[in-house]
Amino acid sequence: MSTNEKFVIRNSMDIMTARMEVRDIARRSGMNLTDQAVISMSVYVLANALGLGKHGVPEGKFQIESCKNGFRYGLKVRCQQEGPMITQPCLSTFEKLVDHIDVQSNNPEEQEVILTIWSKS
Amino acid sequence: MNYRSSPLTKGKNILLVEDSPTQALGTKAMLEECGLNVVCAINGVMGIRLAYQMIPDVIILDVQMPDINGFEVCQELKSDPETEKIPIIMLTRQDTPEAFQQGIEVGAIDFIPKDAFAMVVLRETLRQMGIIEEPLTAEDKE
Numbered sequence: 001m002s003t004n005e006k007f008v009i010r011n012s013m014d015i016m017t018a019r020m021e022v023r024d025i026a027r028r029s030g031m032n033l034t035d036q037a038v039i040s041m042s043v044y045v046l047a048n049a050l051g052l053g054k055h056g057v058p059e060g061k062f063q064i065e066s067c068k069n070g071f072r073y074g075l076k077v078r079c080q081q082e083g084p085m086i087t088q089p090c091l092s093t094f095e096k097l098v099d100h101i102d103v104q105s106n107n108p109e110e111q112e113v114i115l116t117i118w119s120k121s
Numbered sequence: 122m123n124y125r126s127s128p129l130t131k132g133k134n135i136l137l138v139e140d141s142p143t144q145a146l147g148t149k150a151m152l153e154e155c156g157l158n159v160v161c162a163i164n165g166v167m168g169i170r171l172a173y174q175m176i177p178d179v180i181i182l183d184v185q186m187p188d189i190n191g192f193e194v195c196q197e198l199k200s201d202p203e204t205e206k207i208p209i210i211m212l213t214r215q216d217t218p219e220a221f222q223q224g225i226e227v228g229a230i231d232f233i234p235k236d237a238f239a240m241v242v243l244r245e246t247l248r249q250m251g252i253i254e255e256p257l258t259a260e261d262k263e
Contacts, residue, residue, distance in 0.1 A: 027249050
């Protein structure tokens with residue numbers, strides 16, 4: 001099943017909605033309950049780490065897409081935000097949660113954080 | 122009482138382990154509104170005992186409790202073949218990635234922060250797990 005869904009986080013209700021939608025995407029993609037929890041919690045943790053939903057913080061644009069590597073399949077969470085770069089301590093908190101994390105930045109004002117979670121089922 | 126041999130009603134059985142009476146009442150009311158049968162335990166020891174008696178369909182487990190915490194309860198139940206398959210959802214104020222990771226490591230299948238949306242997220246998680254039946258659509262009713 002191919003997935004490519006987008007949503008914008010502007011407030012704390014958007015974080016909650018995103019969390020539930022991502023879990024549903026993971027479920028529909030065939031991921032097990034633990035993977036569903038990991039990916040939905042990763043969105044929650046990333047949104048909070050970037051300060052999304054807080055007053056004065058720019059919105060974050062999320063994109064969830066399916067990915068494949070040989071027989072493995074998984075989901076990629078991309079988050080684009082205009083604002084200060086995510087800090088190294090913040091990034092290190094994700095290292096145990098997700099299989100891969102990457103930060104890309106075309107300019108100092110904009111960054112893209114990409115989390116990858118492979119299905120364990 | 123042996124809950125396993127005498128299910129109270131047709132709905133799924135939930136064991137709620139929560140030491141705060143106020144929070145337990147609120148969560149219980151929400152779950153019962155969804156058609157679930159809820160039994161409450163007020164601490165970890167009671168939670169483990171009831172889990173063996175009931176073998177519930179899901180355990181909803183608070184993390185911070187005075188005697189043994191939710192991580193320990195989860196670890197205990199996951200280490201016994203009789204209870205290892207019961208899905209455990211943790212509810213907590215500790216919404217750090219480290220706490221979440223710990224929850225996953227001891228075998229919880231979700232970790233819901235106790236924020237303003239906790240009940241909405243819990244209900245949706247139970248719906249996605251098939252514990253709460255989805256409302257019938259007009260198409261289903263025909």
